[in-house]
Amino acid sequence: MTGSTGEAPDRGIGRRRFLGYVLAAPTLVAAAELAPAPAAAAPLPSAELTELLDLNDLMTAAALPTANLIAVEVRQDGTVAFALPRAEVGQGITTSTAMLIAEELSVPLDRVRVTLADARPELVFNQLTGGSNTTIATYGPIRVAAAIARQRLLTTAAAELRTDVAALTIENGTVRDRSGRSLDIGALAVKAASARTERVSVELAPRSAFTVIGRPHSRIDALDAVTGRKKFTMDLDVPDAKPTMVCRPPTINGTVRSVANLAEVRAMPGVTNVVTIATGVAVRAETFGQCVDAVRALRVTWGPGTAQGKSDASVLRELAAAELPMGLRPPTPVVEGAFTFHFRSNSALEPNCAIADVRADRAEIWSSLKSPIVAQQAIAAKLRLPVSKVTVHVTEGGGSFGRKLFFDAALEAAEVSQKIGKPVKLMWHRADDSRQGRTHPMATSRVRVSYLGDTVLSYKQRHTSVSTDLGHGLGEIITALAARLPVGDMGFAQTFFHLSQTMSYRFGVSSQLLNETDKDFNTGSMRNVYSPDVTCARELIVDQLAGRMGKDPYRFRRDFLRDDRSRAVLQKVAEAGGWGRSMAAGTAQGIAFHAEYKSVSAALVEIDCRPATVNRPIRDGVTGPRVTRVVFAVDVGLAVNPRGLEAQMMGGIMDGIALALTSSLHLRDGYFLEASWDNYFYTRQWNTPPDLQVIVMPSTSDEPGGAGELAVAASMAAVACAYGRATGTMPTSFPINHGTLSFTPKPTVPPIPPSPADGLDHAR
Amino acid sequence: MPEHTFRVNGEQVTVNVPGDVRLLWVLRDLLGITGPKYGCGINVCKACTSHLNGKAVNPCAIPVEALEPTDEVTTIEGLAATVGEDLHPMQRAWLEYDVAQCGYCQPGQIMAAVALVRRVAAEGRAITEEDLDGLRNICRCGTYVRIREAIRAGAEDM
Numbered sequence: 041m042t043g044s045t046g047e048a049p050d051r052g053i054g055r056r057r058f059l060g061y062v063l064a065a066p067t068l069v070a071a072a073e074l075a076p077a078p079a080a081a082a083p084l085p086s087a088e089l090t091e092l093l094d095l096n097d098l099m100t101a102a103a104l105p106t107a108n109l110i111a112v113e114v115r116q117d118g119t120v121a122f123a124l125p126r127a128e129v130g131q132g133i134t135t136s137t138a139m140l141i142a143e144e145l146s147v148p149l150d151r152v153r154v155t156l157a158d159a160r161p162e163l164v165f166n167q168l169t170g171g172s173n174t175t176i177a178t179y180g181p182i183r184v185a186a187a188i189a190r191q192r193l194l195t196t197a198a199a200e201l202r203t204d205v206a207a208l209t210i211e212n213g214t215v216r217d218r219s220g221r222s223l224d225i226g227a228l229a230v231k232a233a234s235a236r237t238e239r240v241s242v243e244l245a246p247r248s249a250f251t252v253i254g255r256p257h258s259r260i261d262a263l264d265a266v267t268g269r270k271k272f273t274m275d276l277d278v279p280d281a282k283p284t285m286v287c288r289p290p291t292i293n294g295t296v297r298s299v300a301n302l303a304e305v306r307a308m309p310g311v312t313n314v315v316t317i318a319t320g321v322a323v324r325a326e327t328f329g330q331c332v333d334a335v336r337a338l339r340v341t342w343g344p345g346t347a348q349g350k351s352d353a354s355v356l357r358e359l360a361a362a363e364l365p366m367g368l369r370p371p372t373p374v375v376e377g378a379f380t381f382h383f384r385s386n387s388a389l390e391p392n393c394a395i396a397d398v399r400a401d402r403a404e405i406w407s408s409l410k411s412p413i414v415a416q417q418a419i420a421a422k423l424r425l426p427v428s429k430v431t432v433h434v435t436e437g438g439g440s441f442g443r444k445l446f447f448d449a450a451l452e453a454a455e456v457s458q459k460i461g462k463p464v465k466l467m468w469h470r471a472d473d474s475r476q477g478r479t480h481p482m483a484t485s486r487v488r489v490s491y492l493g494d495t496v497l498s499y500k501q502r503h504t505s506v507s508t509d510l511g512h513g514l515g516e517i518i519t520a521l522a523a524r525l526p527v528g529d530m531g532f533a534q535t536f537f538h539l540s541q542t543m544s545y546r547f548g549v550s551s552q553l554l555n556e557t558d559k560d561f562n563t564g565s566m567r568n569v570y571s572p573d574v575t576c577a578r579e580l581i582v583d584q585l586a587g588r589m590g591k592d593p594y595r596f597r598r599d600f601l602r603d604d605r606s607r608a609v610l611q612k613v614a615e616a617g618g619w620g621r622s623m624a625a626g627t628a629q630g631i632a633f634h635a636e637y638k639s640v641s642a643a644l645v646e647i648d649c650r651p652a653t654v655n656r657p658i659r660d661g662v663t664g665p666r667v668t669r670v671v672f673a674v675d676v677g678l679a680v681n682p683r684g685l686e687a688q689m690m691g692g693i694m695d696g697i698a699l700a701l702t703s704s705l706h707l708r709d710g711y712f713l714e715a716s717w718d719n720y721f722y723t724r725q726w727n728t729p730p731d732l733q734v735i736v737m738p739s740t741s742d743e744p745g746g747a748g749e750l751a752v753a754a755s756m757a758a759v760a761c762a763y764g765r766a767t768g769t770m771p772t773s774f775p776i777n778h779g780t781l782s783f784t785p786k787p788t789v790p791p792i793p794p795s796p797a798d799g800l801d802h803a804r
Numbered sequence: 805m806p807e808h809t810f811r812v813n814g815e816q817v818t819v820n821v822p823g824d825v826r827l828l829w830v831l832r833d834l835l836g837i838t839g840p841k842y843g844c845g846i847n848v849c850k851a852c853t854s855h856l857n858g859k860a861v862n863p864c865a866i867p868v869e870a871l872e873p874t875d876e877v878t879t880i881e882g883l884a885a886t887v888g889e890d891l892h893p894m895q896r897a898w899l900e901y902d903v904a905q906c907g908y909c910q911p912g913q914i915m916a917a918v919a920l921v922r923r924v925a926a927e928g929r930a931i932t933e934e935d936l937d938g939l940r941n942i943c944r945c946g947t948y949v950r951i952r953e954a955i956r957a958g959a960e961d962m
Contacts, residue, residue: 130908130945131905262904266899267895268840326833389843796865799865
């Protein structure tokens with residue numbers, strides 16, 4: 041960022057200086073406005089939309105008119121506290137945030153305490169965790185706040201020591217002068233405090249001076265995680281918030297008509313309350329085990345659901361009917377393909393859950409929420425309470441994958457608590473989470489590429505999907521800003537699609553369009569949203585195109601990629617992975633590229649599709665082809681925490697493997713057959729690549745790009761390409777095992793399975 | 805209400821609860837021991853993996869009445885004490901490899917890993933790729949590769 045555009049917050053201050061505040065407080069509190077604008081580029085009317093403005097620019101820009109302060113507090117015990125207005129769900133943002141503060145404030149990482157902020161409605165659009173945007177949006181503001189604190193500590197220390205600021209250094213949380221006198225920042229915390237709020241400017245450390253940012257650090261919550269001390273929502277001890285579960289309908293979004301045995305179930309051991317709510321019949325008991333028994337005992341007559349009678353085949357027909365025309369086939373040679381992507385679950389290992397304590401005049405909610413402001417507003421509306429009377433605490437989340445963008449359990453918990461007048465600790469059974477929870481919608485993608493000689497003339501992709509519910513706030517950001525974008529009257533799903541899909545290859549005239557149909561399903565943005573499917577279809581066609589032109593898949597991609605940064609990651613995986621090495625029949629390599637979130641990535645995959653591997657026996661699991669090796673290269677511009685970045689890539693790779701090979705939901709008669717982890721085949725140890733290498737490229741920028749979702753698309757695509765090359769047939773339906781039902785579906789009535797009692801027999 | 809007595813993390817406990825309530829809920833809802841996590845309730849995700857007399861079990865599938873007063877339940881909270889240290893070698897390996905992402909499955913992963921290493925050692929052999937492939941604990945964040953690395957490292961120090 042420079043001061044020359046007139047748009048940046050450092051206008052009139054000079055290069056590399058930023059504005060922030062020292063707030064009136066008992067100890068030193070320094071603050072900055074969240075998400076200052078990137079230097080605005082002049083819009084190019086004919087440029088590809090994603091070059092003009094990608095999703096992250098949009099989200100960052102959305103924050104501008106409503107931006108508010110985030111504050112770093114220096115405490116008397118020498119610790120530094122910061123409440124991050126984002127959700128930590130495993131992606132490592134509390135650690136990277138602590139690193140930013142440690143860097144600018146020159147304090148040890150273990151003195152930085154990062155907590156998750158309660159819902160702050162004044163932040164409006166700026167408390168949404170999604171779009172891999174956290175580090176992009178907070179990188180500047182957090183450092184500015186920390187740098188202001190540092191500056192203030194130094195000036196205070198100079199006064200204390202009666203010396204010049206220039207004679208002082210701050211290191212490891214201690215200020216020293218040249219004669220060796222020192223003051224801990226904790227001893228300065230009160231003296232450095234301000235009685236009034238002041239606006240100040242500050243200079244940030246240049247990248248060349250970084251000692252924390254860019255170096256690998258382990259997670260700040262790692263010790264809590266390995267000792268069982270890390271607290272998730274269901275681990276919190278809220279007085280009288282007793283276990284609560286909901287008896288749910290046998291079909292998606294079915295409704296309660298009547299309950300035959302309320303009195304009987306209310307009298308069951310441990311049960312304190314049974315009450316009908318919007319989504320089913322809620323049971324509160326002394327233990328979750330007794331909730332399970334009570335839910336199973338309820339005899340409910342159900343009304344039809346929203347997807348009554350629908351199946352995979354009928355939804356596929358709906359999609360076919362909604363597909364946009366591909367237009368006239370050009371007279372030049374073409375490569376075409378049509379791909380199907382089945383429903384998938386974004387269920388995290390921690391199921392949907394929330395604690396609610398609703399009183400007559402107020403409510404308090406605890407849940408892992410990526411859109412806590414929207415949750416707060418929705419809960420307030422449901423309870424008929426003013427928003428200001430609903431406190432929403434954001435707890436540490438046990439995974440998200442998009443699931444926690446919504447607040448389904450928090451809304452239910454609030455409803456139950458209000459109806460029975462008691463606090464509740466509400467959790468979805470895994471069967472509920474799998475069958476009634478949010479899904480990645482089924483989609484088709486059709487691609488047509490025309491070429492002549494060595495030139496690609498045009499690329500056309502038409503993606504058709506069951507509607508993705510974006511009603512968690514991200515949609516509102518886009519709605520609010522869509523009028524300012526050159527996208528006409530497209531809805532926000534189409535806008536989101538456009539903003540997230542870039543065309544990385546020089547493929548002539550390119551157009552990628554989304555059409556959506558059918559809002560009957562509980563859907564949501566699953567990690568990387570549209571990109572895994574869109575990229576998978578594109579990369580498979582790229583392989584076909586390369587073959588048609590007589591070129592090697594790697595060299596073809598390298599020749600057609602638009603820029604050096606993209607080519608560098610591709611070249612890196614090709615070299616590190618030994619692209620083109622001789623492979624046994626039934627095994628093969630695949631290579632793919634994906635750019636998003638201001639980052640670029642490439643994956644090289646080796647797969648083993650030989651019968652001895654595919655058919656190796658695993659109890660209650662899907663083995664199938666095994667990805668034996670993954671080499672993944674990533675350039676996020678500036679990697680704040682390379683160790684955390686590697687972890688995010690590793691997780692994204694496991695997602696990509698699952699999406700390509702094993703994990704999907706089967707829709708039949710208006711419900712999903714999958715009811716637990718023995719039905720839904722997410723990547724397991726027996727599917728894990730024995731050889732995995734993640735290469736973090738040297739920083740190419742002063743600004744970080746996004747990473748949390750990045751790795752999924754290239755990984756899924758590379759696995760699909762490898763599978764196609766190993767078997768000699770391009771796969772067109774995903775995951776590749778969807779046609780085989782690898783389990784016996786569990787009953788839908790009762791909606792949850794019984795608790796097994798044979799655990800001792802399996803001790804090992 | 806019937807009383808059930810057993811040992812948890814070195815202490816004798818007695819709970820008043822119907823005997824068919826599964827151990828997971830006795831630990832979590834009644835005793836406030838929240839390290840073992842719920843992930844499925846049907847003994848397939850393994851997030852609640854703990855030890856019973858040193859062997860890996862899943863409390864979601866054990867009625868509390870099946871326990872004897874002398875039975876020793878060890879949850880992640882009590883693992884380190886079994887070796888008389890602040891951290892068990894497997895926990896240290898977990899830190900060294902920065903294994904956890906969200907951390908939800910990690911107590912179960914560590915307890916399963918310790919039991920695996922003990923079992924393999926009892927068989928007088930080293931851990932194989934097949935042993936690691938055979939671990940059934942789900943990590944939805946997908947940190948499987950670091951889990952494998954940490955188990956091998958932790959096994960060295962056990």
